[in-house]
Amino acid sequence: MPSLKTLRNRINSVKSTQKITKAMKMVAAAKLRRAQAQAEAARPYANRMAEMMSALAAGAADNPNAPALLVGTGKTQTHLIVAVTADRGLAGAFNSSIGRYVRSRIRALEAEGKTVKIFAIGRKGRDYLKREFASQIHGDVSFAGKKSVEFKAAEEIAEQIVAAFRAGEFDVCTLVYNRFASVISQIVTESRLIPASAQAAANENAPVAAPVEYEVEPDDGTLLERLLPRNLAVQIYSAILESAAGEHGARMTAMDNASRNAGDMINRLTQIYNRSRQANITKELIEIISGAEAV
Amino acid sequence: MATNLEIISPERRLLAKPADMVVIPGTEGDLGILPDHAPLITSLRGGTIEIYQGQTVTDRFYVSGGFAEVTGTRCTILADDIINVADLDPAQAQADLDMAQAVYDQTDINDETAYRIASDRLIAAEGKLYATSHK
CATH class of the missing domain: 3.40.1380.10 (ATP synthase, F1 complex, gamma subunit)
Incomplete structure (x- = not known):
């Protein structure tokens, strides 16, 4: 499982790619x-x-x-x-x-x-x-x-x-x-x-x-x-x-498709990001609770 | 009754309106196109197109060359390069003429295609200068 930081970086880079493809689509339309x-x-x-x-x-x-x-x-x-x-x-x-x-x-x-x-x-x-x-x-x-x-x-x-x-x-x-x-x-x-x-x-x-x-x-x-x-x-x-x-x-x-694909990818990555964030929190909680119980 | 005049350049349709008479500069001489003209296709030399409503000229265009198709009801001009005579610059026209003359003088008379192109250009430049003096 990739770390939270790399996931965040990937999401940001896909977002900026999407901005470019969206802009290119507008320019092409004009x-x-x-x-x-x-x-x-x-x-x-x-x-x-x-x-x-x-x-x-x-x-x-x-x-x-x-x-x-x-x-x-x-x-x-x-x-x-x-x-x-x-x-x-x-x-x-x-x-x-x-x-x-x-x-x-x-x-x-x-x-x-x-x-x-x-x-x-x-x-x-x-x-x-x-x-x-x-x-x-x-x-x-x-x-x-x-x-x-x-x-x-x-x-x-x-x-x-x-x-x-x-x-x-x-x-x-x-x-x-x-x-x-x-x-x-x-x-x-x-x-x-x-x-x-x-x-x-x-x-x-x-x-x-x-x-x-x-x-x-x-x-x-x-x-x-x-x-x-x-x-x-x-x-x-x-x-x-x-x-x-x-x-x-x-x-x-082409740019319309690219923007849509980028959107799908962002959704998927965000979901993975949120899941692993939650998993991390749960793990830390369990550690704290089991630590407290041991005392 | 009037002739439906259409002036089209490769880039756009410049003008489409009925006219009582159109004078176009054919390669063999000027032609006055009135309604019910016999069907005709002609190439154009550089010169002035004059559009008449009644007895007066309403518009003058300089055309550098092209083709015209005439039938009983319409006159279509396919112009190479076309400009309203009012927008022509006499100094520029004179410069064009000098240049065309220089090219013409150097052209080998035996090279048929080159000679034709050079003489077409010279005629077009002369027509342009002539047009500027008859605004």
């Missing part, structure tokens, strides 16, 4: 609200962009001169996986679920004889993937220390990716991120960035308003040349925002 608002505000642009893309892509898909960003290079040899994670931990399985998913994807692709490269957005994912695939990391970005992500940052990432694609460093690009479904659930989502036509086709399956024949200025090709990199940036941006909202949601849930 940040979640902001991140959600930001993700919501960015949605109209992304939706309109997707509409425009599918209107244009439908016409350009059969065109042999369609931009490579849309139809791909015709090969699927080298893959680039863009993994979006958080910069900070203590968010439950948030980061590791992305890490695990990406790892199993890489293993599967490599089993097919493909080459895989990784672009890591967020520090945690980079650290996780570096352990196993250090030589395959193509690049990484982190937003540690920044309050919120600006569109410019996503645009820079998109520029890097497009430049690498044009340089022929990969054929297919996939984005893996946590989609914010609700505060307690984030879904690992994979979406195809390059070639973009696969994703446009997926959009067409959704019920779309009656297709309108658009006049296009300056012309299909030039417009797509401009639109595609932009669309890439928008997709990365919304993935980062979704992931940010998901991160705070995950942290909130």
Whole structure:
């Protein structure tokens, strides 16, 4: 049986841990609200962009001169996986679920004889993937220390990716991120960035308003040349925002659980403490009484 | 009848209201969008968006580039970077223009992508300076 003093120390340390987890939960809740608002505000642009893309892509898909960003290079040899994670931990399985998913994807692709490269957005994912695939990391970005992500940052990432694609460093690009479904659930989502036509086709399956024949200025090709990199940036941006909202949601849930566990532990420890305190008193009483009787 | 104008930037929806006419800076030239315009998708160059109610301009925005989608009833502008013309600083605009010009002069004309980007920037900077002189 541990001494009373060590028990008291343990109770105090669990109490201060609980204070920290409670505070982290509050902070995550506040940040979640902001991140959600930001993700919501960015949605109209992304939706309109997707509409425009599918209107244009439908016409350009059969065109042999369609931009490579849309139809791909015709090969699927080298893959680039863009993994979006958080910069900070203590968010439950948030980061590791992305890490695990990406790892199993890489293993599967490599089993097919493909080459895989990784672009890591967020520090945690980079650290996780570096352990196993250090030589395959193509690049990484982190937003540690920044309050919120600006569109410019996503645009820079998109520029890097497009430049690498044009340089022929990969054929297919996939984005893996946590989609914010609700505060307690984030879904690992994979979406195809390059070639973009696969994703446009997926959009067409959704019920779309009656297709309108658009006049296009300056012309299909030039417009797509401009639109595609932009669309890439928008997709990365919304993935980062979704992931940010998901991160705070995950942290909130994780910290809520941690606070509850700490509470349970305090109760248990307090009970042990009280019992052993009482046992000590009883023991001392017995000693005093039996001492008095002996006299 | 009016066109439902929507101006959206990647970060948020900036404006959504009906307008009698919108003048947008298309890459091939300015376009006046009136109700019942034929469906059109165009990219934008750097320039000024003017919103008309009746015969008068109610709002002017400077846009650095982007896209516009027009149908008979609505006009959606997906702007890259957008700012109210009243908030533009002429000195800053001049500095931007000088910088864009310097970059443009150094760009290799044979590198198609780089050349396009540089010339887009130059046009955008010119448009910005022009916008500041027409507040």
